Amino acid sequence: MLQAAGSGAIETPVNQPLMEEGSQESRNSAPPVPTESRRLALETAGAFENEGFRIRDGEWHNSLSKGKEVFLQVNLFAGNQYWFVAASADNSQKMRIVAFDASGKPIQGESWQDGGAHPRSRTALGVAPAVSGVYFLAVELLDTPGTSPVDVSLVYAYK
Amino acid sequence: MQTGRYFAIWVLSVLCCQGATPSASVILPMTETQKQGALFIDALSVPSPGEVFVAMNKACRPNWATLVTSISAPVTTERSQLALGVGVLAANGYIAVEAQDGQQVKNVGREMMQVAKALGISESLMGRGNSLMQFADNNDWEALAEELEATENEVKATMVGQKDKELVSLTSAAAWLRGVEVATAVVLGSPTLQGASVIEQPALARRLSLQLGDLPGRVRQGDRVVMVRDYLDQIAAILERVGAGKDPSMEKKRNEIQKIHELSASAVVSIMASANASPTPMMHSIPIQASEGISNIKAVPTNTPDSSSPSKP
Numbered sequence: 001m002l003q004a005a006g007s008g009a010i011e012t013p014v015n016q017p018l019m020e021e022g023s024q025e026s027r028n029s030a031p032p033v034p035t036e037s038r039r040l041a042l043e044t045a046g047a048f049e050n051e052g053f054r055i056r057d058g059e060w061h062n063s064l065s066k067g068k069e070v071f072l073q074v075n076l077f078a079g080n081q082y083w084f085v086a087a088s089a090d091n092s093q094k095m096r097i098v099a100f101d102a103s104g105k106p107i108q109g110e111s112w113q114d115g116g117a118h119p120r121s122r123t124a125l126g127v128a129p130a131v132s133g134v135y136f137l138a139v140e141l142l143d144t145p146g147t148s149p150v151d152v153s154l155v156y157a158y159k
Numbered sequence: 160m161q162t163g164r165y166f167a168i169w170v171l172s173v174l175c176c177q178g179a180t181p182s183a184s185v186i187l188p189m190t191e192t193q194k195q196g197a198l199f200i201d202a203l204s205v206p207s208p209g210e211v212f213v214a215m216n217k218a219c220r221p222n223w224a225t226l227v228t229s230i231s232a233p234v235t236t237e238r239s240q241l242a243l244g245v246g247v248l249a250a251n252g253y254i255a256v257e258a259q260d261g262q263q264v265k266n267v268g269r270e271m272m273q274v275a276k277a278l279g280i281s282e283s284l285m286g287r288g289n290s291l292m293q294f295a296d297n298n299d300w301e302a303l304a305e306e307l308e309a310t311e312n313e314v315k316a317t318m319v320g321q322k323d324k325e326l327v328s329l330t331s332a333a334a335w336l337r338g339v340e341v342a343t344a345v346v347l348g349s350p351t352l353q354g355a356s357v358i359e360q361p362a363l364a365r366r367l368s369l370q371l372g373d374l375p376g377r378v379r380q381g382d383r384v385v386m387v388r389d390y391l392d393q394i395a396a397i398l399e400r401v402g403a404g405k406d407p408s409m410e411k412k413r414n415e416i417q418k419i420h421e422l423s424a425s426a427v428v429s430i431m432a433s434a435n436a437s438p439t440p441m442m443h444s445i446p447i448q449a450s451e452g453i454s455n456i457k458a459v460p461t462n463t464p465d466s467s468s469p470s471k472p
Contacts, residue, residue, distance in 0.1 A: 054209065054301065057308040058202020071189070071197035075206050075363050077214035078356055102362070104189030132214070134362045136189060136197050156203065158210050 036089035037153035053157035063149035069140035094143035097125040208250040208338040218354035223258035234433040242326035246333030249311040261295040280317040328370040343420035361398035390426040
């Protein structure tokens with residue numbers, strides 16, 4: 001939130017930088033340290049780079065509870081191919097990603113589940129939309145050994 | 160029976176080869192509540208200009224070298240305009256990457272550092288600037304595309320760290336507008352409007368406009384923010400018209416895309432104007448004759464087999 005320095009009663013012209021007092025040390029604050037979940041997600045997505053995919057720099061990062069899926073809106077382009085990758089640093093979390101079109105109907109995709117070093121804690125979905133536009137992703141925690149919410153990161157790659 | 164067994168084995172092997180995982184349960188369609196509650200995250204929900212251009216490459220193979228333009232960072236202390244400028248510059252960087260124009264990439268990198276300095280965030284970006292230069296020198300175009308996005312995101316993250324998170328929406332909106340400007344130029348250069356489907360995203364235009372409408376009072380009411388929002392609304396309205404029309408004629412569609420091109424181009428010019436220049440007067444929809452529309456556009460030739468323009472590896 002842009003805030004005027006000094007008294008809140010003073011009207012500050014819009015063309016002057018508006019900085020909170022005492023924010024000098026945050027001026028060049030380093031970005032947050034990537035989580036282990038993000039690192040795993042990026043490592044998985046990195047495999048698709050060998051096939052010409054580019055990984056987007058952004059991520060969705062949050063906690064998932066079993067049975068409570070989270071929906072994300074994305075905008076995809078016809079002709080492009082996408083891989084959406086979700087990962088958790090906690091082993092044995094079974095997750096699923098499903099894609100839906102703008103009307104909310106599930107669309108066909110190719111699923112991948114990690115059965116290796118991080119059993120079930122990484123999952124990916126590949127889609128190739130026929131039409132450009134709004135799509136939705138559902139990220140769901142299907143199974144977990146514990147009861148606490150699980151830290152999950154989702155990234156995607158395209159080509 | 161043996162035939163059935165062999166068929167089952169074949170089906171299983173096909174499934175395994177394709178990496179398909181049979182779903183364990185039926186997936187129901189989304190409800191309206193779920194759709195309305197879906198998260199919209201700038202870093203994932205707004206496509207990067209790189210995605211747009213990759214799609215354009217598939218649809219119509221633009222001649223990117225003719226689309227490269229040198230744009231200087233606006234000279235201003237207005238943070239809203241600087242944030243908008245970052246978006247335009249980032250999009251320009253992607254164009255330079257597609258054109259494999261290393262010098263232009265470096266120019267974009269320098270201009271982005273200028274804007275970052277004006278925003279007071281240049282220190283944290285020095286490393287990114289150096290990486291851009293290095294990748295450009297090495298002609299590492301894939302790495303450059305990723306580094307450009309990372310640089311843009313780092314600017315955004317630093318804005319958030321400086322309690323300026325609303326500026327992030329401005330950067331995304333401006334990048335999209337510049338992307339649309341370029342994409343419409345490419346489409347208009349095709350006699351059959353190849354690639355038009357890539358730009359037909361009215362919902363995205365509306366969402367970007369809505370985000371600007373949700374900005375805090377003073378930022379929302381700034382001249383350039385009002386202008387950008389108006390352009391987004393006009394573009395969204397045209398895209399909705401194009402999408403709703405049943406098989407519009409080529410001439411009508413061309414007119415509409417021409418309007419979108421002019422609106423987005425005007426938006427970019429106003430965004431990048433320096434502080435002593437007032438924003439370009441807002442354009443409103445005007446009827447354009449087909450021939451006028453075509454003559455107003457500098458046709459952007461698409462790559463042909465005989466073209467000597469650089470091609471993407």
